[in-house]
Amino acid sequence: GAGVSQSPSNKVTEKGKDVELRCDPISGHTALYWYRQRLGQGLEFLIYFQGNSAPDKSGLPSDRFSAERTGESVSTLTIQRTQQEDSAVYLCASSYPFGTGRQETQYFGPGTRLLVL
Amino acid sequence: GDSVTQMEGPVTLSEEAFLTINCTYTATGYPSLFWYVQYPGEGLQLLLKATKADDKGSNKGFEATYRKETTSFHLEKGSVQVSDSAVYFCALSTGANSKLTFGKGITLSVRP
Numbered sequence: 557g558a559g560v561s562q563s564p565s566n567k568v569t570e571k572g573k574d575v576e577l578r579c580d581p582i583s584g585h586t587a588l589y590w591y592r593q594r595l596g597q598g599l600e601f602l603i604y605f606q607g608n609s610a611p612d613k614s615g616l617p618s619d620r621f622s623a624e625r626t627g628e629s630v631s632t633l634t635i636q637r638t639q640q641e642d643s644a645v646y647l648c649a650s651s652y653p654f655g656t657g658r659q660e661t662q663y664f665g666p667g668t669r670l671l672v673l
Numbered sequence: 674g675d676s677v678t679q680m681e682g683p684v685t686l687s688e689e690a691f692l693t694i695n696c697t698y699t700a701t702g703y704p705s706l707f708w709y710v711q712y713p714g715e716g717l718q719l720l721l722k723a724t725k726a727d728d729k730g731s732n733k734g735f736e737a738t739y740r741k742e743t744t745s746f747h748l749e750k751g752s753v754q755v756s757d758s759a760v761y762f763c764a765l766s767t768g769a770n771s772k773l774t775f776g777k778g779i780t781l782s783v784r785p
């Protein structure tokens with residue numbers, strides 16, 4: 557595809573429900589990142605994948621948050637038992653592998669806007 | 674830990690005015706520095722970057738110089754246009770995973 561895609565674009569859920577957010581990175585980008593942007597705040601790093609492994613999960617705010625990646629492609633961010641403070645825009649980004657000299661430029665998807673009622 | 678501080682906004686300018694958006698950083702390593710822009714209704718996109726001290730990144734008339742001595746990466750444009758209205762984020766990355774640390778962003782509005 558031409559760019560990073562994310563689905564759904566918008567999600568409204570009730571407190572306590574689980575949600576899954578999907579990211580399709582640019583083909584050939586083995587590095588994948590999830591970020592969160594809460595209203596009036598900058599983007600916060602959540603998790604980094606290199607291939608199918610996640611060497612850096614330091615930004616996940618609680619054990620309700622998890623993510624996986626299969627086939628060095630699609631990634632899913634899952635939030636269990638959602639809370640109102642989880643309301644935010646969740647952004648996915650991808651980049652070329654480390655060592656290519658091009659990993660530093662991350663390409664962002666349009667985001668998923670999550671609202672927890 | 675790493676952090677990025679941007680000047681408070683929003684900023685409103687008239688077309689053809691000079692723009693400066695301040696950005697300073699704190700980093701344990703030797704970071705790469707970025708400006709990202711988010712136009713209304715669009716996704717976040719890279720505007721420019723610099724990877725070492727004294728490098729100047731430039732794109733679309735915008736410039737920023739990596740100043741290690743003042744730990745700054747201020748964004749400038751000599752003559753803004755209405756189409757430059759957007760939210761601008763300063764960011765840095767360090768380490769092998771290149772995760773980005775962002776400032777809070779600043780909204781720029783340019784009036785005709």
